Amino acid sequence: MSEISLPESAKHTGHAGHPKKDVHGIKMGMWLFLMTELLLFSGMFLLYSAYRYFYTKEFHEAAMYTHTLFGTVNTMVLLTSSLTMALSITALERGKKWLSVTFLSSTIALGLGFLVIKYVEWSTEIHEGIYPGSPMLFKHPRGFELFFAMYYLMTGLHGLHVLVGCGLLTVMLIFIIKGKITQEDSVRLEAAGLYWHLIDIIWIFLFPLFYLVN
Amino acid sequence: MEQQTLTEHKGAPTSYGIYVLIWLALMALTAITAVVAGINLAAFTLVIALLIALVKSSLVVNVFMHVKYEDKIFKIFVAIAGGVLSVIFLLTFADVYFRR
Amino acid sequence: MADIALPPQDISVVEGSYLENIGKHKGLAAWLLSTDHKRIGIMYTVMLFSFFSVGVLLGILLRLEMISPGGKLFGPEVYNALFTLHGVIMIFLFVIPGIPVTLGNFFLPLQIGAKDVAFPRLNLFSFYLYVIGSAVILTALFVNGLPDTGWTFYVPYSLRTTTGVTVAVFGVFIVGFSSILTGINFLTTIHRLRAPGMTWFKMPLFVWALYATSWVQIIATPVLAITLLLIIISRVFGIGIFNAAAGGDPVLYQHLFWIYSHPAVYIMILPPMGIVSEIIATFTRRTIFGYKAIAMSSLAIAFIGYLVWGHHMFVAGMSQQADMVFSFLTFIVAIPSGIKVFNWVASMYKGSIDPQPPFLFVMAFMVLFSIGGLSGLVLGSLATDVHLTATYFVVAHFHYIIFGGGVFIFFGALHYWLPKMFGRMYDKKIASWDLLVMFIGFNLLYFPMFIMGYEGMPRRYFTYLPQFETLQHISIAGSWILVAGLIVMFVNLIHGAIKGPRVGPNPWGGTTLEWKTASPPIHENFEEEPVVIHEPYYHEEAFTS
Amino acid sequence: MRLLPYALNHAQAVDDVMRFIVICSLILFTIVVATMVFFVFKYNHKRNPRATSIPGNVPLEIFWTVIPTVLVLAMFYVGWEAYLQIRIVPKNAMPVKVFARQWSFSFEYMNGKRCDTLYVPKGRPIDCLITSLDVIHSFYLPAFREKQDALPDRIRHMVVYPEHLGVFDVVCTQYCGLDHSLMKTKMIVLPDTTFDSWIKSSSTAEPKVALGDSTIYF
Missing domain, CATH: 1.10.287.90 (Helix Hairpins)
Known part of the structure; x- marks a missing residue:
């Protein structure tokens, strides 16, 4: 047991955790999780870019059929929700619990708003006969169908993340109201915020790829 | 080393003002992307749009997600993710680009 | 823990060992709801080896089909399902979770002097994801018939077959998330919970290996997740994302699949490499040769593992340029593995070698892993790969790496750490002789496959040409010898864990932190927080000469 | 070896x-x-x-x-x-289309003649244009140490130089379903003149050739 002696210099450089919550560790875990989310989407982005390379012309033409207005509005909605998310954390850190609750509620509302707009957009498109395997796409060259397959897959997966994010933020909202997340112990809200911002970042890239190629 | 940084970084400027400023910048950039798409710049349209997306996302990562104020290790994480992503894209395109 | 008739050399029974229940739960619930990393590690071990037994059984049946050239025993339908299940179970339920979730869970916190992993509840959650995922995979057997795609689920076949592929793929998807969460947990643990004084270069090499592995897990697995999700969506909604008739590209599927599955090979082999370093350092009574080189080559292997996936696709119809790039990078990746092997051999120089069973496993590993790795050079070379890929040669190659390299060290690690986990010792003599039996069986089983593969015997065939009969029969005989050895080993280990003679905290003279606490370890691992001042393999007498 | x-x-x-x-x-x-x-x-x-x-x-x-x-x-x-x-496809190579399907191979020559066994003339490079009609297969000639996957809707090239007369095995090495193991045919290398008269004839009958002491593999 020669090693277990206690030189002063070596003391208390680490071994965080059990008595107090390891805030840094929780954030680190969240960041690592965000990396996996990023890589999850990157598989789709890779497919998209390869297909775009194979069917450049078709992708350009197909993108004419997406509704740029819906896309732009949704981008702004999501960016604003990111703002309210960040504001909510600041408010909590400054001890303004109810201001934080207000901001967080608006984030959730904006997230749901995004989903509603997305729903309207999808139904418009499906109504116009644009969906994978539709007779309308069948008349166009091959790349068309791939473009819309990618479109539905990627925006769908992103929408699913928005939905999960809304659920997560709702739990955080309840925690704040119940006093489980406080000014002193706000790391869970911060982690949830990180997740929400990542969803935003993914949309920032989806937007030009599907709405702005014409 | 990140071990020493047990206490949270309280020095981060988490003022409302900066966030609103960044938000305004993001909105402006979105507007620019939409407008640029209207002008026909052929192949450059996408390049410009993606560059703007890159600027926007780095604003979000650095300010909203606090990476600018956080520990070095988080910057390394972001770099690792970016590095692996570019490797995967580069090597896949070694096939896709030269495919007959 | 009242034990009758303790042997005289026995040390006193450990008070408060993790095997004793504390808290409000009793019996099985005290295990199933425990967030103690040691208990979770043991539960994983039980699960994993159950699946391993099933996988071995399927493997035996696969070999048995080759008893006669006509393949009359099962016929194609059953045979195709057998090799699919053998692959899926062995890869996704055994070797990929493998050492990290079992021994990694148990020993990572112990080796870095922590009380538990960073997120104990997440750890338990990962375990249940694994259980649910594997249950879903097994459900696939009873839905629409046995999946018959091979473990790679290549499109378009996996999209066309009517068997229960969707369910199986979904199960793998869930298991993948278990793997990701474990990776996140371990990385955070290593970053945050190292004992005072344990700087990065004082970490044991097993910890380094787990660190590199966890990176691969969290970065590569999501790519598999999305790929599998695309299969599910394609099958359920009929979206032709990979379907060539709709303009899709099946080769892109293979890219995505191997972007994960090649790094996954390093998930399988890096932890065993870490354990080899541990065992060598302990039984040579000296420090490891080139500690930093070994630690850094773990990271290097983890990183360049991302650069070589294309070597699974040399005949798949990639561009020539891609073939060249991937072949070149494949040879580059061989170098850090080579460095490790040389360092291990050099670590035996001027040691004081005590060839106990764990060390003998390392010696077996060195032989089998070298054969596996060197045969990989043949496959990395383009001209020879075109001939040998998708033949028995590949089957032999990856079994030498994964089974001969990885799993043999898994066994060796069980022999190394079992006294720590249960405070009892197995029969060492049986263990040593049994290893010889397994080693012979293994080589008889797989070496003939190199020859058959070179002669053009394709893999995944339920039948073969008469000229291969002798070699096939040698291989079948080898499989029986190997299985006999496996049975003896497990009986010996289980008997040792339950009834073996008690041992003290440090039966091998190990120097890393897990040997500084009781055997079996107490609930929060250490009586008092350990402080590290020396490098991990500090054998005092070897340093003071 | x-x-x-x-x-x-x-x-x-x-x-x-x-x-x-x-x-x-x-x-x-x-x-x-x-x-x-x-x-x-x-x-x-x-x-x-x-x-x-x-x-x-x-x-x-x-x-x-x-x-x-x-x-x-x-x-x-x-x-x-x-x-x-x-x-790398040489200029004088003779193109032959190779079709793979579950679970057989078929071949088509440039003059439209089709066949289930691959007949080729000795001493002329063959440019195999490999494609699949359904899932992925692989066109493997063990004696030639050559292999190329057959992809649906894509054509891949593989060059074969038959230098000796003989009968050689052709097998599928990419798992393709139930009878994957039975998906095989032969490649028969004929003397130049025999091949030329066979390819020009409209009959689908097998060419009659004395292969002599040529290597018969499998």
Whole structure:
């Protein structure tokens, strides 16, 4: 047991955790999780870019059929929700619990708003006969169908993340109201915020790829 | 080393003002992307749009997600993710680009 | 823990060992709801080896089909399902979770002097994801018939077959998330919970290996997740994302699949490499040769593992340029593995070698892993790969790496750490002789496959040409010898864990932190927080000469 | 290492690459294992009760990094060189379409003649245009050491140089479903004149040839 002696210099450089919550560790875990989310989407982005390379012309033409207005509005909605998310954390850190609750509620509302707009957009498109395997796409060259397959897959997966994010933020909202997340112990809200911002970042890239190629 | 940084970084400027400023910048950039798409710049349209997306996302990562104020290790994480992503894209395109 | 008739050399029974229940739960619930990393590690071990037994059984049946050239025993339908299940179970339920979730869970916190992993509840959650995922995979057997795609689920076949592929793929998807969460947990643990004084270069090499592995897990697995999700969506909604008739590209599927599955090979082999370093350092009574080189080559292997996936696709119809790039990078990746092997051999120089069973496993590993790795050079070379890929040669190659390299060290690690986990010792003599039996069986089983593969015997065939009969029969005989050895080993280990003679905290003279606490370890691992001042393999007498 | 009959010089090239890599590997393998066994014997704790810790030796480590690097680069180069032979299509090559489907191969010549067995003339390079009609298959000629996956809706090239008369096996090596193992046919190398008269004739009957003492593989 020669090693277990206690030189002063070596003391208390680490071994965080059990008595107090390891805030840094929780954030680190969240960041690592965000990396996996990023890589999850990157598989789709890779497919998209390869297909775009194979069917450049078709992708350009197909993108004419997406509704740029819906896309732009949704981008702004999501960016604003990111703002309210960040504001909510600041408010909590400054001890303004109810201001934080207000901001967080608006984030959730904006997230749901995004989903509603997305729903309207999808139904418009499906109504116009644009969906994978539709007779309308069948008349166009091959790349068309791939473009819309990618479109539905990627925006769908992103929408699913928005939905999960809304659920997560709702739990955080309840925690704040119940006093489980406080000014002193706000790391869970911060982690949830990180997740929400990542969803935003993914949309920032989806937007030009599907709405702005014409 | 990140071990020493047990206490949270309280020095981060988490003022409302900066966030609103960044938000305004993001909105402006979105507007620019939409407008640029209207002008026909052929192949450059996408390049410009993606560059703007890159600027926007780095604003979000650095300010909203606090990476600018956080520990070095988080910057390394972001770099690792970016590095692996570019490797995967580069090597896949070694096939896709030269495919007959 | 009242034990009758303790042997005289026995040390006193450990008070408060993790095997004793504390808290409000009793019996099985005290295990199933425990967030103690040691208990979770043991539960994983039980699960994993159950699946391993099933996988071995399927493997035996696969070999048995080759008893006669006509393949009359099962016929194609059953045979195709057998090799699919053998692959899926062995890869996704055994070797990929493998050492990290079992021994990694148990020993990572112990080796870095922590009380538990960073997120104990997440750890338990990962375990249940694994259980649910594997249950879903097994459900696939009873839905629409046995999946018959091979473990790679290549499109378009996996999209066309009517068997229960969707369910199986979904199960793998869930298991993948278990793997990701474990990776996140371990990385955070290593970053945050190292004992005072344990700087990065004082970490044991097993910890380094787990660190590199966890990176691969969290970065590569999501790519598999999305790929599998695309299969599910394609099958359920009929979206032709990979379907060539709709303009899709099946080769892109293979890219995505191997972007994960090649790094996954390093998930399988890096932890065993870490354990080899541990065992060598302990039984040579000296420090490891080139500690930093070994630690850094773990990271290097983890990183360049991302650069070589294309070597699974040399005949798949990639561009020539891609073939060249991937072949070149494949040879580059061989170098850090080579460095490790040389360092291990050099670590035996001027040691004081005590060839106990764990060390003998390392010696077996060195032989089998070298054969596996060197045969990989043949496959990395383009001209020879075109001939040998998708033949028995590949089957032999990856079994030498994964089974001969990885799993043999898994066994060796069980022999190394079992006294720590249960405070009892197995029969060492049986263990040593049994290893010889397994080693012979293994080589008889797989070496003939190199020859058959070179002669053009394709893999995944339920039948073969008469000229291969002798070699096939040698291989079948080898499989029986190997299985006999496996049975003896497990009986010996289980008997040792339950009834073996008690041992003290440090039966091998190990120097890393897990040997500084009781055997079996107490609930929060250490009586008092350990402080590290020396490098991990500090054998005092070897340093003071 | 002459386990298979040589069917063409490409097979010779592949076997040369194989021999080079295997010999290098055997040398490395012997060095590693012999050294290990020697150390275990020499530094057994009974003979050497007290170990000496040697943390490293930089020149030595550089040495055993550089030597393998040079070796593997050589291996890469010879493999790449030999591989190009089957991927670069010579101008005088005779194109033959190869169709793979569950679970058989069929072939179509440029004049539209179709056949389930691949007949080729001796001494002329063949450019196989490989495609699949359903899932992925693989077109494998063991005696020629050549293989190429057949993809649906895509055409891939593979060049074969039949230098000897004979009958050679063609098998599928990409798992393609139930009867994957039974998906095989023959490639028959005919004398030039026999092939020419067969290809021009409209009959689908098998060409009658005396293959003499040619190699029959499988």
